[in-house]
Amino acid sequence: MHTKEVGKKLFLIDLQTGGFKNLIASYVLKGDEIAIVETGPTSSIPNLLKGLEELNVKPEKVAYLAITHVHIDHGGGAGTALKSLTNAKVIVHPKGAAHLNDPTKLWAASQETLGPVATMFGKPEPVPEDRIIVATEGETLSLGKGLALTAIEAPGHASHNLAYYEHLNRGLFPGDAAGAYFADSDIIFPTTPPPFRPDIALASLDKLVEFKPEVLYFSHFGKAPEGIKLLGHYQAQIRMWLKITRDGVRRGESTEAICERILREDLTIQKAIPAVATDPVSRKTLIENSVEGFIQFVKNPRT
Numbered sequence: 001m002h003t004k005e006v007g008k009k010l011f012l013i014d015l016q017t018g019g020f021k022n023l024i025a026s027y028v029l030k031g032d033e034i035a036i037v038e039t040g041p042t043s044s045i046p047n048l049l050k051g052l053e054e055l056n057v058k059p060e061k062v063a064y065l066a067i068t069h070v071h072i073d074h075g076g077g078a079g080t081a082l083k084s085l086t087n088a089k090v091i092v093h094p095k096g097a098a099h100l101n102d103p104t105k106l107w108a109a110s111q112e113t114l115g116p117v118a119t120m121f122g123k124p125e126p127v128p129e130d131r132i133i134v135a136t137e138g139e140t141l142s143l144g145k146g147l148a149l150t151a152i153e154a155p156g157h158a159s160h161n162l163a164y165y166e167h168l169n170r171g172l173f174p175g176d177a178a179g180a181y182f183a184d185s186d187i188i189f190p191t192t193p194p195p196f197r198p199d200i201a202l203a204s205l206d207k208l209v210e211f212k213p214e215v216l217y218f219s220h221f222g223k224a225p226e227g228i229k230l231l232g233h234y235q236a237q238i239r240m241w242l243k244i245t246r247d248g249v250r251r252g253e254s255t256e257a258i259c260e261r262i263l264r265e266d267l268t269i270q271k272a273i274p275a276v277a278t279d280p281v282s283r284k285t286l287i288e289n290s291v292e293g294f295i296q297f298v299k300n301p302r303t
């Protein structure tokens with residue numbers, strides 16, 4: 001199992017979902033109370049529990065599971081995790097609560113969008129209503145020893161994406177509001193599947209920048225120094241993809257052609273290509289789904 005200290009009283013567990021390293025992270029905050037940010041999906045909850053053991057955290061000592069959004073790779077495992085984390089409550093955006101409690105629709109949508117990747121993540125189990133805490137903009141959870149999480153509404157990737165700012169480490173858990181991070185090449189990759197809203201995502205990023213995070217803690221994947229710089233790069237990248245997609249749609253190009261154009265013109269992605277091109281999961285979840293989010297927005301902008 002892979003656990004790592006990534007800040008003051010802050011630890012990362014590599015969930016190794018489906019055997020893939022550096023794909024999905026959970027974070028453990030050890031204050032007077034213990035909180036976990038992101039449970040990851042159902043299939044890797046055994047790995048989450050092993051990680052807690054490695055960190056000498058007894059399952060019954062975990063007080064909170066703060067999830068950034070209910071997509072099954074982030075909060076899908078919450079229901080299963082609660083069976084072992086007997087005193088924990090799940091923190092979620094108000095719009096996500098119903099999906100945690102009854103994941104039927106969420107699971108159907110996940111299977112449709114992700115296909116075999118959804119199977120790899122596993123079907124979410126329901127979270128009992130009395131174990132859900134809804135968090136809204138600006139609410140702060142103090143864990144003791146200086147650790148505190150402030151919830152920030154950061155829609156765009158999902159309409160209910162919460163980011164969490166952690167005060168002791170001046171760090172930000174963006175969920176998927178700031179893309180996916182590739183530590184090897186220090187670059188961000190868009191996480192923009194339909195129904196993606198680039199306009200709303202850019203406004204959320206403006207808000208995250210205002211917190212001046214020194215460090216980003218990505219769910220996909222890991223600790224990234226120079227938080228503000230990366231958020232700025234991601235904004236520029238979203239604008240570039242939007243422009244390429246607009247041009248492509250105007251010319252009547254196929255999805256495949258627009259994907260190819262983005263792969264050619266986005267130098268950031270060219271840098272990351274070796275990692276993405278060799279891994280079918282990354283290719284499906286990162287490139288194709290993300291480009292499709294832009295295409296659908298351009299063809300049918302919602303307001």
Ligand SMILES: [Zn+2]
Nearest residue numbers: 071073074176
């Ligand atoms: Zn995700």
